[in-house]
Amino acid sequence: MLRGEVLFVFIQQFGQASLPFERGINAHADAGKGSQNKLHNVEAINLTNKLVAVVSDKLETGVAMNALAHMSLGMGTLLGPEEALMCDHADKDSVSHPYISAYPYIVLKGRPNKIREAVEVAKAQGIQAVNFVDTMTIGSYIEQLARTKETSNQDLKFYGAVFYGEIEVVSALTKKFSLL
16 A cells, blocks of 8 residues: 555445455555556455444444544554455446455444443453544644543543454454444
8 A cells, every 4th residue: 555545444244254355465556656456366265354343322423433434544554455455346447446455344333431341351362453532533633642641541431443353252352232
C-alpha cells in the first residue's frame, strides 16, 4: 500500500470460509509505476482469522461510525496489507475496487464497560485489539492526545474496539455482544 493512503475497511460478512485472495499483494505498491493494479495469482485459501468490531450501544450513529473508522484504520495499519489480506476486486469492466480485506468483519454493539473488559482480556491473551475512547473526539489530534494523557484509564469511556485473531478465540471473546 502506498504511504499516506487512507485504508477504508468496508464492513462485510462473508458466507464462505474460503475466498479469492491476491497472493501478489505488492502489486498495489506498483500503482504509481504505471501498473494496471489488476488482480493476479488468485487462489482460494482457508481463512483462520477474523475481525470483529464492537461499538458502544450508547453512541449516536455519526459518533459510532467515526470511532469505527478510526479503529479500522488503526487495525489495518497494525496488520499491514499482507496480514490484512487486502484484495483487489476488479469488476466486469476491469474497474478496480482495491483494498478490501478477505476476512470476515463483523460489527457488534455492547455496553462501554463490557467493551473495556473485552479489551483487557484481549491484551492479556495476546489478541490484537485497537480501541477508541471518549477523549479521542472534539478538537485537534494534539488536544485529543493531551486530553487522553490527562485522563486516568479507569475514567475513559470506551466507544469501541476492533479485535483480530483466530476465529474461535475472537468469537469466544465477543460472543456476549449483539449484532449492530
